[in-house]
Amino acid sequence: xxxxxxxxxxxxFGTTTVLDGVDLSVDAGSVTVIVGPSGSxxxxxxxxxxxxxxxxxxxxxxxxxxxxxxxxGEVLRELPxxxxxxxxxxxxxxxxxxxxxxxxxxxxxxVEAPIGVLGRSRRDAEERGRALLARVGLxxxxxxxxxxxxxxxxxxxxxxxxxAMDPTLMLFDEPTSALDPALVGEVLAVLRDLAERGTTMxxxxxxxxxxxxxxxxxxxxxxxxxxxxxxxxxxxxDAPVA
Amino acid sequence: xxxxxxxxxTDPSSGSPPPRTxxxxxxxxxVWAAVVVVLVVWALRSVALNPAFGWxxxxxxxxxxxxxxxxxTTLLLTFATTVVGFVxxxxxxxxxxSGNPVLSSVSWGxxxxxxxTPLLVQLLFWYNVGALYPQLSLGIPFGxxxxxxxxxNLISVLVxxxxxxxxxxxxxxxxIVRGGILSVDAGQSEAAVALGMTRARVLRRIVLPQAMRSIIPATGNxxxxxxxxxxxxxxIAVTDLLYSVQTIYNRTYEIIPLLLVxxxxxxxxxxxxxxxxxYVERYYARxxxxxxxxxxxxxxxxxxx
Numbered sequence: 379x380x381x382x383x384x385x386x387x388x389x390x391f392g393t394t395t396v397l398d399g400v401d402l403s404v405d406a407g408s409v410t411v412i413v414g415p416s417g418s419x420x421x422x423x424x425x426x427x428x429x430x431x432x433x434x435x436x437x438x439x440x441x442x443x444x445x446x447x448x449x450x451g452e453v454l455r456e457l458p459x460x461x462x463x464x465x466x467x468x469x470x471x472x473x474x475x476x477x478x479x480x481x482x483x484x485x486x487x488x489v490e491a492p493i494g495v496l497g498r499s500r501r502d503a504e505e506r507g508r509a510l511l512a513r514v515g516l517x518x519x520x521x522x523x524x525x526x527x528x529x530x531x532x533x534x535x536x537x538x539x540x541x542a543m544d545p546t547l548m549l550f551d552e553p554t555s556a557l558d559p560a561l562v563g564e565v566l567a568v569l570r571d572l573a574e575r576g577t578t579m580x581x582x583x584x585x586x587x588x589x590x591x592x593x594x595x596x597x598x599x600x601x602x603x604x605x606x607x608x609x610x611x612x613x614x615x616d617a618p619v620a
Numbered sequence: 621x622x623x624x625x626x627x628x629x630t631d632p633s634s635g636s637p638p639p640r641t642x643x644x645x646x647x648x649x650x651v652w653a654a655v656v657v658v659l660v661v662w663a664l665r666s667v668a669l670n671p672a673f674g675w676x677x678x679x680x681x682x683x684x685x686x687x688x689x690x691x692x693t694t695l696l697l698t699f700a701t702t703v704v705g706f707v708x709x710x711x712x713x714x715x716x717x718s719g720n721p722v723l724s725s726v727s728w729g730x731x732x733x734x735x736x737t738p739l740l741v742q743l744l745f746w747y748n749v750g751a752l753y754p755q756l757s758l759g760i761p762f763g764x765x766x767x768x769x770x771x772x773n774l775i776s777v778l779v780x781x782x783x784x785x786x787x788x789x790x791x792x793x794x795x796i797v798r799g800g801i802l803s804v805d806a807g808q809s810e811a812a813v814a815l816g817m818t819r820a821r822v823l824r825r826i827v828l829p830q831a832m833r834s835i836i837p838a839t840g841n842x843x844x845x846x847x848x849x850x851x852x853x854x855x856i857a858v859t860d861l862l863y864s865v866q867t868i869y870n871r872t873y874e875i876i877p878l879l880l881v882x883x884x885x886x887x888x889x890x891x892x893x894x895x896x897x898x899y900v901e902r903y904y905a906r907x908x909x910x911x912x913x914x915x916x917x918x919x920x921x922x923x924x925x
Contacts, residue, residue, distance in 0.1 A: 477811035494825060
């Protein structure tokens with residue numbers, strides 16, 4: 379059974395239709411890479427999944443439950459803030475611009491939500507936080523502030539921060555687009571490692587080589603519609619994308 | 621054939637050191653420094669030696685009970701106004717930035733009203749509030765009343781002063797806090813919300829601490845302004861620092877020395893506040909700069925050692 383199920387997702391900004399009836403299924407433990415030209419709706423699609431954007435129509439369900447809405451006959455009614463916040467705990471997100479909390483050290487960034495939102499003890503959260511930072515290759519940088527880290531290091535802390543919530547689904551919104559070419563590799567290596575461990579991932583990226591190597595499914599989005607979907611060998615080899 | 625390689629004019633093996641550089645002498649700087657030093661010394665000398673300043677009288681009154689009591693009132697007013705004013709200000713800023721159009725408009729209206737009338741006028745209003753509402757009651761709006769008191773009994777001059785100062789301060793504090801919140805990248809809130817935090821937690825843990833960096837300098841200004849602004853309550857006979865020295869000079873006619881007593885205290889307090897601001901700013905700069913520069917004290921210690 380699929381972990382993430384999107385049906386007829388539609389979204390317009392003003393008069394511009396960004397998503398036009400998108401359907402998508404993501405199996406548990408699989409890696410889905412979304413590619414497509416700029417403005418094709420990739421980021422909006424991803425941001426709808428954890429309700430950072432409000433869709434106009436369509437349903438998104440994770441693990442069988444509707445995200446941010448409850449069905450009421452013909453319409454979907456938005457859930458209260460607290461309920462949506464609870465749903466978001468299961469969905470990790472990594473942003474293009476990292477968005478580490480600038481006033482906190484790397485470790486404090488990682489343990490903030492486990493302590494404050496999940497109510498874990500500081501000791502447990504820090505122990506696990508250190509382990510996660512070590513896993514993304516940042517041993518010994520626990521006390522560094524984001525501004526003291528390179529872009530690649532910041533993005534790896536951001537991935538550790540998302541993993542600290544033990545999400546069932548990880549969303550990556552162009553995780554390497556803001557990085558110097560020399561730093562892209564270290565972040566992709568972390569993504570590859572996550573994929574091997576069976577993390578369910580949806581990745582928006584322009585890194586076609588990464589898609590070809592790691593993705594189970596590639597989705598090509600164009601003008602808010604799913605143009606093609608399938609294994610990378612079938613989807614990526616003929617039509618030029620990006 | 622001429623070579624395109626740069627010509628080597630000095631032979632590195634000859635051993636003669638490269639020519640040393642010497643900075644400009646800045647003659648003009650020295651002249652202006654001398655002129656200004658002479659003027660400052662002349663002014664200080666005249667202040668120190670003019671008997672009309674009455675420095676001995678200043679020393680005599682600086683620590684008298686009446687003056688210290690006035691100083692206490694001034695400190696109380698400044699502290700209460702700043703703390704309560706900013707708590708209200710944070711609330712008003714949160715209302716203004718909320719998605720609720722009614723709360724947002726009410727907050728805007730409050731700031732508009734309290735910024736568009738002079739503090740002195742507001743103080744006089746609160747001083748005379750008994751004329752507007754002779755009785756004040758506690759109860760449910762449009763519902764039953766639990767108890768009521770005569771306004772004149774509840775609103776003493778000190779309470780009138782506090783009300784006036786706090787409500788005025790809140791309007792300005794709201795704008796300072798709102799500006800600070802807007803200075804934090806919206807992506808920070810998104811990242812926090814994506815981790816499952818509620819909006820209230822995002823504001824408290826993620827946005828406000830980072831907003832402090834731009835809130836603190838404006839707040840330092842504001843606190844110093846409030847400290848001096850409290851002197852305005854002397855017009856409604858609150859015995860603050862200024863009113864206390866006025867009471868004394870009305871009796872002794874030593875106007876200038878007693879105004880100097882007040883001046884000396886105001887200068888001491890603002891100096892303490894300025895130093896405090898420096899350290900608070902440093903605290904909130906953590907994470908915003910790669911390494912913090914040494915404090916003046918640390919620099920001094922390095923020189924002495």
